[in-house]
Amino acid sequence: MARRTGLPAVEVLDACESTNDEALRRARAGAPHGAAVAAVRQTLGRGRRGHVWVSPPGGLYLSVVLRPGVARECLRAVPVAAGLGALDACRALGAKAPRLKWPNDIVVLGPDGVRKLGGILVELCLGQRSAGAAGDAAVCGIGVNLTRPRGDGIRPKAVRDGMPAPLPAAYLDECGAPAAAGDYAAAATLFRDAIVRRVDAWAAGLWKDASAAPLAPVLEEYRSSLLGLGGTVLAVTPEGTVVGQGTFLSVDGTGRAVLALAGGGTLSLAPEQASLRPLAR
Structure with a gap:
């Protein structure tokens, strides 16, 4: 799959502290647009605002280096474009009606309410101002629950993400996507490719209209995807x-x-x- 898209192969690790940290190191060393690292397990994963993201086997933990070449102030829209890419990947795997919850969660709505499939954390790796947009990178980290793990689950009750109570977890293989956990590298590549495609399309929209608001090329579809x-x-x-x-x-x-x-x-x-x-x- 990576050869067909022209992107580098996703690097898959058995374990690491944080895939975002790994990808940030690679971005600082000049890793190209679309370079990605995934891990079967993280020991120090994190979500937004520095919250712990518990990451045992059973989830996809993936971080992608993105160099969209847009104005720095427009990078705030990368999580939105990446979120739409994540929905594309979930649907391609067969998931039924995945949605986004503002600002960064991937969710499904079931008979018992909202359940969380995953989350997105984007961190910036900024170059020198003199280098312009070409020197800037965004690292998009995504955690997706592929299959229900043994024990307490991927996201324990202690992890609240700023909410009065945590959202219960959902799992792709229980949402109509049983093949999601079958080939880890293939799933990681599918999500990476979908995220890069969406980011590329969003960036192309901004190149056509440099005066547009950061989310303008994806805003209508983003709104329609929101729970x-x-x-x-x-x-x-x-x-x-x-x-x-x-x-x-x-x-x-x-x-x-x-x-x-x-x-x-x-x-x-x-x-x-x-x-x-x-x-x-």
Whole structure:
């Protein structure tokens, strides 16, 4: 698969501390666009805001070096483009109706509510300003639950991601994608290729219109993929404080979520400020 796409083969490790750390080291050493490292197990995996991501065998842990060649301020849209790529990969494996939850979760909606399939963490590796966009890289780390592990699961109750309560886990092989865990390297390559394709398409859209907002080339499709849009949500800070409840109106061109508050007015939140939890209707 890597030869057909012209991308380097995904490097698969038995274990490492963090695939993002591995990919960041490679990015600093000049690894090309699409270079990727995956691990069967991480010992110091992390999610957004520095939270622990417990990573036993049973999940896909993958980090991709991305060099989209766009203005630095536009890199904030990389998680969105990568998230759409992750959905493409989940669907290609046969997963039924995967969705995105603002800002960075891959979820499914089942009869018992929202369950989390995976998460995305993008970290920047910035070059010298004089080098321009060509010197900048983003490392996209993704953790996806392929199959239910033995014991306590991939994401224990202690890991809350800033929410009042954690989302229960979902697994690809239980969501209509039984082949997901059959060939680890093939699954890693599938996700890498899908992420790179989406990032490349997003970047091409920005090259056509340099004045466009960072999310503009993918905004319509991103909105249509979001779970909870138009519904009632809680906005929760990284410390776990609820800062608002209202209708999830939209996401703007910079990636900020816009809520119509229950008491009147609106609230605009950047991804680093809060997460959203859909409330049952």
